[in-house]
Amino acid sequence: MSTTETIKMASEEVSEKRTIPFYKPIHREVEVFEHAYKNKIPILLKGPTGTGKTRFVDFMAHQFNQSLITVSCHEETSSTDLIGRYIIKGAETIWVDGPLTKAVKEGAILYLDEIAEARPDVVVAIHSLTDHRKELYIDKLGITVKAHPDFMLVASFNPGYQKGFKEIKPSTRQRFVAVSFQYPNAKDETEIVVNETGLDQDAAKKLVNIANKIRNLTELGLTETVSTRLLVDAALLINSGLPKRLSVKVAIVEPLTDDLEITQALTDLCDLMI
Template sequence: MNEQIRGYLVEAKPYYKPVANEVELFRAAYGRRMPMILKGPTGCGKTRFMEFMAWSLNKPLITLACNEDMTASDLVGRYLLDADGTRWHDGPLTVAARHGGICYLDEVVEARQDTTVIIHPLTDDRRILPLDKRGELVHAHPDFQLVVSYNPGYQSATKDLKQSTKQRFGAIEFHYPKQAEETAIVAHESGVGDDIAAKLVGIAHRSRGLRGRGLEEGISTRMLIHAGLLIADGIKPREACALAMAKPITDDEDMTQALNGFIEAYFGP
């Protein structure tokens, strides 16, 4: 394995609790090097799943968080000045394609569409990446796989993948875990007891019922873990929940009061 990409290996086994057959499905897709889309709400475990699968497959994982300012050069590379003059530096997508890693583009719809089209030649039977600025055509390493993620319930019509892009991928849909499974995850990741973790999960499940009725998103598993960590550090549960769960997801006074009501229902006034 090339030393440039060896540093992207996931050394320690990430904690991941499967909720269905997503591990088996992804392993089969990787066997065919099928490009994959991971769809699901924010903070439900998509990135942790990718870390777990990269560790399980013993493949390097190069992750890039996409944003509206991201350019094609941020993906494929650019010429930069150094002590020896102008030199080409591969971008994360090029590194993965050239040396055989899994490239994970998180929240890919946040990138401009004129940027995401550069992945098209990598996601069909050509498996090539043109580097126009360098005049080079990179043929993807046999171990290369492209994976993207996004939250379909959150995106507007102007921020969605084109059909010409979607149809190049297989897809796995993620949801928040069932309450017992989510409780186990929160307890393990934050260090709080099962009783506290169950209360946090209960608040989250009630908040998710408000999606589309004042909230764009309910409280995520990630936010529950943040609250649990604060509680484990000695912060009072109500204060930890307000800081990590209620205040970040809404500025609306009525919604804040509703969330505070859920918190009081589990932890008292």
Template sequence: MTTTGMYRQYAAEEYAPHVEPFYLPVGDEVELFEAAFEQKIPVLLKGPTGCGKTRFVEYMAYRLGRPVSHIRPAGGVAHPDGGLPVITVACHEDLTASDLVGRYLLDADGTRWIDGPLTRAVKTGAICYLDEVVEARKDTTVLIHPLTDYRRLLPVEKLGQVIEAGDGFLLVISYNPGYQSALKDLKHSTRQRFIAIDFTYPPRDVETRVIARESDVATEVAAELAKLGEKVRNLKEHGLGEGVSTRLLIYAGRLIARGIPPRRACQVAVVWALTDDAEIQRSIEEVVTSIFE
């Protein structure tokens, strides 16, 4: 870590959550993840946006890296004040294999090789989290195949090397089945290398606690927001592609906590954030005005 006056900067493989991220388990996902980590089974997190997948990964990294944790990995690089390092790669449609593995860069007198995030994670034994993996080009997903079976190897073609994954290395990918079109589906050969943990939006009472905790609003307000979430999610597939995320509800809560009137807060954080369709906006707004005074 380098600390300048303005910001803190980490090497990708050094970053690890150093405060326990807040995460409220809904089911047995924590146990499942722990078991998978121990058994080195790659994990696929399925679920709609903003339901807590990324938070879950950070939470697990922290949890697994804690000294008190009974499954502290032998080879993993435990961060002094936090958990396992997590390298997150947000996948996009132009993400290529070299973006993940590494590439030559031009240097003063020729070229210099630089490791990509995946290579770094493999080398240091970190959790590598490929967010929205289906967005990446299909040829790149094939790259992770040797990493995700018994071999746990990363071939680096351009260097003519094969890297063995460190002990703590775990590949976690996330995937939102909701809005991916048939065109963008995971190949079965990829899919069947992961166990899948299904995430949904938390039930109303859990979500209430999450909102209350994350946005610092009174429990009553959080409950109303959770209620709004539940109602709006009823509209999924009936005009809305995706239900409102917990994240958005938290944003609304934060605005309310800062003194923005609830109806207005929901309008900007929920209604307008969700859709551009005027009629659906109006419908959701009616739900908002029914719930909030």
């Protein structure tokens, strides 16, 4: 199976018949997306891991009743993976569209998650889709495809992750309108955990308090801090019957670090707060 086929099978999501995703608007990101979509301006979502960027895109695709194709970018993601390639099928060599070409032709929302992780040629490939041209050049076919009127490009990245190592060039950033995502305030985050998991209000509030306490411990030097996603995982484990302390340890503490001393310190802190 080719890399393109693997990406398509693993990362495509079609809006038809999917459950309405819960999303709690924090600022005015819904309004910004609506106007960006109306004007077909690409949008860049910036923020730490687990702050709701992917859920937000899923929510907006549902609001517009649009197909959503998501590609989780990594260091091996190339323009060929996104645009397409020739494959051998039986005695024939046939062309297979990649997720980018498919979205451009069908008018789907294409979401490039963690675009900064992809190879530089990916950014080059989307340049003509992020300005007035709104077209995709497929060099292997020697053709240019005009984007469907409903096509929308959305990308995300984490500015704090590997800062200075993998950044988006200013010339690329200025082709997007940008929205920053941060962790919600305690009240909103508690509401999100309750709605996502069904955990009772008091228990959800304790999880949020733990998260905020750890987020403020900047002296620990953690690469990533507690995301809302980790809180949801912990709440699901608690709701299914796993003891609270153990749920917090395996869902919140252990994913943050491999340092034994920091792990023990965070475990003791969480035990006290629970």
